[in-house]
Amino acid sequence: MNKPHKLPPQRQSQPGREHKMHPRPEVIREGYRGSGKLEHKVALITGGDSGIGRSIAVHYAREGASVCIVYLEEDKDAEDTREMVEKEGQECLIIPGNLAEEHFCREVVDQCISKFDRLDIVINNAAVQHARDEVAEISFEQLKETFETNIYPCFxxxxxxxxxxxxxxxxxxxxxxxxxxxxxxxLDYASTKGAIVSFTRALSKMLAKKKIRVNGVAPGPIWTPLIPATLDHVETFGKNTPLGRPGQPGEVAPAYVFLGCGDSSYITGQIIHINGGEIIGS
Structure with a gap:
């Protein structure tokens, strides 16, 4: 894992499918042991069918949580994730649909509560991205889709x-x-991700009086279905990081465990950076 490597050429259409990727992303590190950090908790994870979302679901299950995952239409990936969660001995509710639709977001929460009768952790993770080299190449339709998928559902x-x-x-x-x-x-993807940072900081202040913590994770180049569905050339993806390689979902998800459990009880309004060593402003 720590050695630089070159990914084989591959391309997918949007949305990407994890079961078509080569090599398949690492969902959970070998030797990762759960310790009941999230026992009896219920987590709602958008974009939970694959990539970072799948890895979060499996880590949470290993830590004792039941999970509800939301995805667009990638049924096989979602079913695979459910099997992984159930293999960890936990329940998994999967809900397909478009988070850009406000009424669907309401239905998601209603179904989650109906199934588990509680909700302890909300993870806004669903996202879409389209690579364009010029502003003129970004249509209004693409801009609208990116914002409606990446930031609107957070609200x-x-x-x-x-x-x-x-x-x-x-x-x-x-x-x-x-x-x-x-x-x-x-450009449009980065803009929505900047909005999520501000959303996280503002919401953390709003909810502090309720003793509800709000934090974020800022991944760098991680090997997920978004990559072959976005980039024409994945062979050198992640090579420019100080560690010389892309990260794996299984290297990102433990941060969500930390932020979701009592170990981070005095942390709110913060962002954890998992990017292979790139030094950036906070």
Missing amino acids: SIVREALPHLKEGASIINTTSVTAYRGSDHL
Whole structure:
């Protein structure tokens, strides 16, 4: 894992499918042992069918949590994730649909509460990205899709979930290294990720009096289905990081465990950077 490596050429259409990737992403590190950090908790994870979201679901299950994952239409990936969670001895509810639709966000929370009768952790992780080299190449339709997928559901899911979140609950938002250093080919995506940083900081202040913590994770180049579905050339993806390689979802998800459990009880409004060593402003 720590050696630089070159990924084989591959390309997928949007949205990417994890079961078509080669090599398959590492979901959980060999030797990762759960210790009951999330025992009896229920977590709602958007974009939970694959990539970082899948890895979070499996880590949470190993730590004792039941999970509800939301995805667009990648049924096989979602079913695979459910099997992984159930193999860890936990329940997994999978819900397909478009988070850009406000009413669907309401249905997601309703189904989660109906199934588990509680909600302790909300993880806003779903995202889409399209690579474009020029501003003129970004259509209004693409801009609208990116914002409606990446940032709008953060508001909608949180609004619907809040009546069910009690003191000690945790909200975790997935932003990106691109929010801090920009990206010359992901202008609209980076813009939404910057909005998520601000959303996280503002919401943490709003909910501090309720003793609900709000934090974020900013991954760098991680090997997920977004990559072959976005980039024409994945062979050198991640090679420019100080560690010389892309990260794996299994190297990112433990941060969500930390932010979701009592170990981070005095942390709110913060972002954890997992990017292979790139030094960026906070």
